[in-house]
Amino acid sequence: MTRSAGNYARIFAIIRRIPRGRVATYGQIAALAGLPGHARQVGYALAALEDDAVPWQRVINARGEVSPRTWGDSHVTQKVLLEREGVVFDRAERISLARYQWKPRRNRT
DNA sequence: AGCCTGACTCGGA
DNA sequence: CTCCGAGCCAGGC
Numbered sequence: 001m002t003r004s005a006g007n008y009a010r011i012f013a014i015i016r017r018i019p020r021g022r023v024a025t026y027g028q029i030a031a032l033a034g035l036p037g038h039a040r041q042v043g044y045a046l047a048a049l050e051d052d053a054v055p056w057q058r059v060i061n062a063r064g065e066v067s068p069r070t071w072g073d074s075h076v077t078q079k080v081l082l083e084r085e086g087v088v089f090d091r092a093e094r095i096s097l098a099r100y101q102w103k104p105r106r107n108r109t
Numbered sequence: 110a111g112c113c114t115g116a117c118t119c120g121g122a
Numbered sequence: 123c124t125c126c127g128a129g130c131c132a133g134g135c
Contacts, residue, residue, distance in 0.1 A: 007132095026117055040131060043116040059116080067116040075116075 007035055008045040015046075018058040021086045022102035023095060025062045032104060043067070057081040064097045 010033040018024050024032075026039040035041065046056050057078040061067045066075045066082075079089065087100055 030117090035131095037118090038131060039117040040115065041117095044132070045116095047116055056116090061116080062118055069116060070114095072116095078116090 007033070007038070007041060008048070010034060011042050011045045012049070012051065012054050015054050015056065015059060017104065018055055018102045020055075021100070023058045023060050023082065023087060023097070023100050024102045025060060025097070026067075027062060028101075029059060058085075058102070060095060063094065065092075065094045 011029060014029050014032045015024070026042040027037075029042045030036060030038040033042075042059065046059060049056055066078050069075050079093075082095070083089065087095055089095055
């Protein structure tokens with residue numbers, strides 16, 4: 001393994017804190033994990049994820065949409081899971097970040 | 110070391 | 123608002 005294994009753990013720890021029905025961007029996760037600018041590494045971590053305890057479906061890109069996969073169809077599952085949590089996608093398959101983005105503060109809707 | 114790729118993001122056109 | 127290009131970091135060869 002490499003030193004990044006610890007980073008992955010931090011990333012997953014942050015993602016686990018995302019409440020149901022909320023979403024967070026890759027960049028946001030990275031920053032919260034103490035790795036500002038490592039948005040891509042968040043994507044890597046999720047791609048290698050095999051832990052069901054991590055709500056990976058709540059992580060989306062800065063545009064407010066589910067990032068398309070290069071291979072596989074997990075993005076389809078992701079959308080379904082989010083809708084099941086109450087997240088609404090607009091006609092362009094996008095989510096209103098202003099409304100669903102998770103803000104790790106004492107304030108929650 | 111260099112080179113290519115990627116579940117990203119930002120700024121400019 | 124959408125489309126492109128450049129910057130970014132880490133991983134595999």
